[in-house]
Ligand SMILES: O=C(O)C(=O)C[C@@H](O)[C@H](O)CO
């Protein structure tokens with residue numbers, strides 16, 4: 404079997420699907436994308452096709468290493484997202500050829516169902532209680548919300564109090580009948596992270612995500628030494644080589660690699676194993692589409708340290724399309740009491756509505772994240 408063609412489809416809301424065709428009629432799908440830089444990743448996918456067209460798609464490990472190492476410059480969000488989506492599609496092909504779900508090729512199930520969580524509250528946490536109540540009806544008991552709105556490098560107690568008020572309201576309303584993570588989303592700089600985390604301690608969030616920006620990772624152990632709240636990070640780390648420094652330095656209790664940003668199934672399965680060696684939980688980041696989610700689930704179902712899985716149903720970013728709009732086998736992605744079951748079909752287990760993808764790709768938006776500014780006009784972290 405040989406790879407014959409790579410076709411990319413940029414799609415609403417802010418996703419990109421990749422189809423890899425072969426000369427034996429088996430095709431695989433993946434989701435290479437960095438939110439807000441879809442066109443850059445698209446260019447990278449097509450540059451990397453030099454490593455793939457004419458090659459045997461079953462040699463995933465050699466193709467991965469060649470994509471990663473054949474270029475003098477490597478790593479980072481664009482290239483690793485391109486490799487991620489290609490890797491997902493190669494595993495999809497392999498599973499389809501062998502007639503088994505990808506997790507069977509990774510050693511089989513380590514669990515029977517995977518705990519999922521949902522976003523509430525949008526970019527500026529508001530109406531969070533109503534959002535939680537709505538998602539509770541769908542069976543969820545675990546949520547994530549932004550831990551604050553914009554935050555200055557050194558900010559006022561009023562800003563801190565406003566962030567804490569949202570969390571206090573959740574606990575006042577639901578007690579400990581639900582769990583929630585707080586995503587600082589990189590908005591909080593090191594000086595304020597310690598202040599905000601201290602004020603949040605009494606409310607025992609399940610975790611605090613990206614307590615500081617990934618480029619400030621040296622603060623993770625310092626912050627962890629000052630709190631009992633588990634710290635989580637990983638969506639802006641793109642390979643084992645990014646994660647190894649963070650694991651060795653300590654401070655992170657939950658690793659959140661993104662299956663569409665960190666080199667795909669091949670790389671994230673290795674990151675999961677590295678995390679387990681440090682007694683770190685795995686909670687793949689996934690605010691994206693169905694192929695990214697399916698790839699995440701396959702790694703979750705073979706990783707004992709997988710603790711939570713993000714999914715984008717109802718997420719505030721999904722304007723113009725919802726999680727399963729481009730999927731024909733929607734029932735395979737049903738939620739069961741806040742959990743998902745293992746994918747059942749060969750490969751990733753996503754039957755893509757190719758006709759709809761082709762049609763919708765003709766009018767794909769160029770999504771960009773909001774750009775926030777502080778009151779003094781300086782750019783703020785979104
Ligand atoms: O889901 C999360 O944890 C996020 O922080 C969302 C962020 O990754 C956006 O997708 C960036 O555009």
Ligand SMILES: [Mg+2]
Pocket residue numbers: 586588612613638
């Ligand atoms: Mg996040």
